[in-house]
Amino acid sequence: MKKLGVWFTKHKRLFKTIFLLAVTVIVFTEILSIGKTISLQQLSAIFVDIPVYKVLLMALVGLLAVLPMTGYDFTLNQMMGLQHKKGYILETSWLVNTINNLVGFGGLVSIGLRSEFYSKGKSAKEVLGPLSKILLFLEAGLSLFGLLSLGMVISGKSSPFVSQYWPWLLGGGLYFPLVYLFTMLKKKGILGGLSPRYRLQLTVVSFLEWLGVVVSFSLIGWLMGIQVSLWDLVPLLIASSIIGIVSMIPGALGSFDVMMILGLTNLGISRPQIVVWLLLYRLFYYVIPFLIGGILFSKQLWTRFNQRYDGIPGSLMLEIFHKIEVFLMYLSGILIVLLATIPQGFREIGWLRGMNLFHYHLVAQYPNILLGFSLLIMGRGIAAQVKRAFYPTVVLLLVAIVYTCLFDTSIIAIVVLTTMLVMVIGSRSELYREQLIYSWKWLTIDGAIIGFLSLFYVAIGVYNSPAFPHHRRHQPISFMVFPSERLWMTGFIAILVVAGFMLVFLRFLQGRRQKIGEPVDETRILRILETYGGNSASQLVFLGDKDVYIYHDGTEETVFLQFATYDNKCVVMGDPVGKKEDFQAAIQAFIDEADQWCYQPIFYECDANTVTILHELGYDFIKMGEEALVDLTTFTTAGKKMKGTRAVLNKITKEGYTFDVLQPPFSSETMACLQEISDSWLKGRKEKGFSLGFFSEAYLQRGPIAVVRNQDHEIVSFANLMPTYSKEVGTIDLMRHHSEKAPSGSMDFLLIHLFDYFKAQGVSYFDLGMAPLANVGHSRKSFTQERIANLVYEGGSHFYSFQGLREYKEKYASQWVPRYTLYHRDSWIAYVMLVILLVDNHSVDLSQAVGNQRKPTDQLAKEEQLTSS
Incomplete structure (x- = not known):
């Protein structure tokens, strides 16, 4: 027996599911059964002859008659010491009682449903005792009305036909005294220990329930204009109900109706009137409350199903x-x-x-x-x-x-x-x-x-x-x-x-156009960078051309993202910066805030880790190219591959050119010299931005600048070093040379010396920047967007030296890291790329020292084009 009990406990959830499914099947079966007995044409004909206010009154009385039954569940919650809200008790109680009215089975269905709704956190014994006591008192009210009806019959005011039901009234009437005496004398066990207070409450609730039945049935007949003595109607109604309950037929359908039709016919009422009377009673006391209960039952099933699967359905x-x-x-x-x-x-x-x-x-x-x-x-x-x-x-x-x-x-x-x-x-x-x-x-x-x-x-x-x-x-x-x-x-x-x-x-x-993010606060940004480190694009934040989103983990600020807003897109430059453990939470918080204000983030030039995070958040991606990294620990200019580069270096060195790294702050004379070189390099073109810095004195003053000097100690080329706040990767931003004074090959000269400089600083890799569209869309199974990008790569060299840039960096790169653009799958890729194009090529307003920036990738491409030309 113990093993059996353990087995039942282990499979408790399964039995609950089976029970709820069984009740659902019974409910739908009863709906079909009632549907067969109720003709819509018949109802329409009936309602045509009955004034609207009478129909509404019948419906109201039917609903009010069901309401007292909710008292069972309020009492049950008191007995079990539960703290459910009154709204929950009222809803579940209406559901239980209206289904029980229709389905019946001696109240067993109501016990099962109450166990399902109120047993959470309670042991089987704590649930079984109160539910058993409720079951005993469900028919207490009917029994009291049985005694009352027996008195009416004995008084002699009832018709002889109704008086013959006295054995049923007597049998039903004895039920309440026996139950009351039993629960009063039994002090222990499942059915024992019921306090006088709860006995009284359950008795009153049951009496009011059956009073609702009597009033509802009698009032419907009265509103139909049927004249029948209460001395006959009440005993007949109670006797028929007792017979129906004893029959255990769901809702007492059939036996109750047969007894009422037989009795009322003998009282002189025509059969068509009786059928309509019973039909309206079924409709307003059973069907309409049951439909409301069915809706509540469906809601409960859906709520449980939804909760079981974490609200996803x-x-x-x-x-x-x-x-x-x-x-x-x-x-x-x-x-x-x-x-x-x-x-x-x-x-x-x-x-x-x-x-x-x-x-x-x-x-x-x-x-x-x-x-x-x-x-x-x-x-x-x-x-x-x-x-x-x-x-x-x-x-x-x-x-x-x-x-x-x-x-x-x-x-x-x-x-x-x-x-x-x-x-x-x-x-x-x-x-x-x-x-x-x-x-x-x-x-x-x-x-x-x-x-x-x-x-x-x-x-x-x-x-x-x-x-x-x-x-x-x-x-x-x-x-x-x-x-x-x-x-x-x-x-x-x-x-x-x-x-x-x-x-x-x-x-x-x-409304009032609300933008997200905030201007750069250097103190807060530096705190994150110095605490958790940065990346090859993090220094771009100090240009002031982008807003920032700063993530707070509840204790401190740990991550920031830099982005520019265009149309409804927030284009994020590079990967998140800060504490890596908080990247996912920071990205999620940023996306949620952007979504709340109707913006869609785009993440531009991100690594594979960011792709993994964003793909789980509903983002698609397209490969934009590959980033070239030079392994400084193994790099050498020796070997056949670097023969041409060595020749260029030796030539420039013999001509008296030297390499130096200047430390800030820089004098106005130095800045003026760098400005002249930048203007010569630009040749009247406007600065562009977002993914690479423009010439800004305030920005250049933030870090060292590598320069190449000629024989006269005059600066002819420069590149500003971008702090990455780590020893892992070093990189540069602007790399410019004087179009007339710098020697051919000065870019190689500057890069080789930069490699040596960073290696001496203990840096492991040098970031040469990205080769756009490199190794994109080569496979037949690549994304369509990437295959189109590959066509651009193969055929676009007339406008931009994609292949030349890749081949140039191949001389130095020891590994290539893929870079991706990510966009929400609801976005149209054409508009995503258009926004990126507009943001990344937006002209800089130097008068306000605000602009957009491009990475060393694009800048080196321009440098290579100019050098080769």
Whole structure:
């Protein structure tokens, strides 16, 4: 037995699942059973003859009659010492009792359901005792009414036919005294130890429950105009209920009805009236409360299922609802506008007629245009998940529903509009964004739809113009014939009005344009860099051309990201900087804040670790190229491969050129010299930025500068060293030489000496920067975007020396590290690349010392091009 108990405990979850599934099957079986006994035509005929206020009163009494049964569960929670909220108890109690009313089985179903809802954290003994006592008192009220009915029969005021049921009334009436005496005398065990307080509470609840039954049944008959003495009705009702319960038939269906029909017929009531009476009683006391209970039961099952899987099903359901409501709003808007544009087409064209959810006379022409375009505009706000779109959308749908009901009642249209309204309200939690940033993607979609509809409407007007050729030569196309020119003009004015409304509504959704991030605070940024280290791009933050997002782990600031904002995109430069353990949390926090304000981050030139983090967060990626690293511990100029480089170095050295590293701060004379070299190198071109620094004195003063001097000790080339706050990697940023004074090969001369310099500093690798599009899209199974990029790589050398740059760096590089651009999978790659292109090539406003920067990769490419030319 002990082993059996352990086995049952081990498989407790399985038995609970089986029980809930069994109850669900029984519930649906009962629904089908009731459906067979209730004819909708019959109900319609009945309700035609009964005034509306009487029907409403019947429904109200039926609901109030069920309400006392919730007292069982309030008492049960007190007995078990539970702390459930009153709302939870009321909801679960209604569910349990209405299902038990219909399903029955002697109250066993109610015990099983109560065990499921209230047994959490309790042992089997703690649950079984209170539930058993509740089960004993479920029929206490019926027993009391049995004694009361027996007294009515003995008084002699009941008819002889009803009086013959006295044995059933006596048997049922003895149940309560026996149960009360038993629970009072038994002090221990599962059924013992019930306090007088709880006995009284359960007795009162059960009495009120059966009082509700008597009142509900009697009042329905009275409202139907049926005259029957309570001295006959009450004993007959109680006796029939006792017989039905003893039969153990679900809801006492069948036996109760047979006994009532037999008894009431003998009391002189016609059989059709009895059937209607029983039908209405079933409807208002059983069916309607049961349907409410069924909804609550479904909610409970869904809640448990959702909780079991960590809320994922609920999130998916809300997301699906949101997508459906957006689809319906766009579809409805398009159909309504088309209906106003080519009404005849919805009669003549089969597929259009099949799609038509609305009638042509749904509303007048002018409001029709307004409603259609307004649904499209509201659809954008809902699709963008903006909070501000909720109330305007609800108001618009309510107006559409009311207008449909008043002007041309279309059941399909009302159902569709009501469904949209319910979905919008039900998925309100999906509207979480604080503002709308109208992105190029959304502008393209909405512009295509609204633009097509507007142009099509204009084209219809032109086609119907008396000056159009078909009026003189050919029979016009019937479905394109518009009712009148005046009506078309009314619709055209409506389109102009909608255009103005669209601008106002979009401005409302945008609110006060809120940007994310903050300007660079050097103190805070340096604290992170000096504590946790940086990377080859971290120094770019001090240019001031980008905003930063700083992550706080609850104790201190540990990570920052640098980014520029364009359109609805936040283009993050490089990998996160700071404490590596917090990278994922920092990226997630940044994405969440950006999403809240309707921005989409793009992560530009990231390594594989960042790809792994972002791929789990719903980001796709494209390989942008490879970053060249020189292993300083093994680098040498010896060997056949470096023969040409050695010759260049020896020549420049013999000519008297020298290498030096200057330490800040730099004098104004030095900065003026560097400015002259930079201007000579630029040759009038504007500085570009984002991924590489521009010439800024404040920026260059932040670190050492490597220079090449000629025989006259004059600086002819320079490169600023970028602190990476680690001994792992060293790199440079600007690398420029005087177009006239610097010797050919000065870049090699500078790089080789930089390698020696960093190696002496204990740095392991030198970052030569990225070779754009290198080793991208070579495989036939590469992403389509990458294969297109490979075509650019192979054929774009006329504009940019991709291959030459790769070959140049190949001389020094000991390893290549892939670099990626990551974007959310909802983004359009074309617009992602366009934003990157605009941000990365934005001209720098040197007067404000703000610009965008490019990495050494791109700069070395320019250097190589100029040198080779």
